[in-house]
Amino acid sequence: DVVLTQTPPTLSATIGQSVSISCRSSQSLLHSNGNTYLHWLLQRPGQSPQLLIYLVSRLESGVPNRFSGSGSGTDFTLTINPVQADDIATYYCQQSRESPWTFGGGTKLELK
């Protein structure tokens, strides 16, 4: 199975700060069709997860452009700039390059 390792597990930030979350895959997520199947989701406390970014860097409709995704192959980054109070959540990376689909362990973003 593809293992996704997220760091850090927790992140403390102030409003207006820029933060980044790393996601490293145990194997390349690049498909022969040219797409890289790495996505980012967030889950606010007590809510369902929601899609933020798909295929590494494509912002889901309605997601503010404070969020951005980058990376290739096995190394990926989610950046939030600037952090807002509404961004307090747990963030997960997820791969759909190879079944079984897998998730990273999550990064919990807290306010300082």
Next chain:
Amino acid sequence: EVQLQQSGPEVGRPGSSVKISCKASGYTFTDYVMNWVKQSPGQGLEWIGWIDPEYGSTDYAEKFKKKATLTADTSSNTAYIQLSSLTSEDTATYFCARSGPGCPFAYWGQGTLVTVSS
């Protein structure tokens, strides 16, 4: 607007089965794969499997092949997951999630809490 409405919380006795529903609206049900995801209390997300409602084809994570059965009723636009031989390890919130362009988890249901208790 895409909506996925899941059934309410369930309590199941050890060894029994429960069946959760996910009613879809706002799109053509047979056009998209439906996934199911487990979230144990305080834990992360685990993919259980998917079903293609048009053909009834399925794929499961190895760990859930004997635990979960995915079905879909195209007449009512509803996907189902049945969990069998319940143990305390099955206590969790279960989500249905519809695929989208390039991503399996574009839209999510509100989740259904399953509690296994005698």
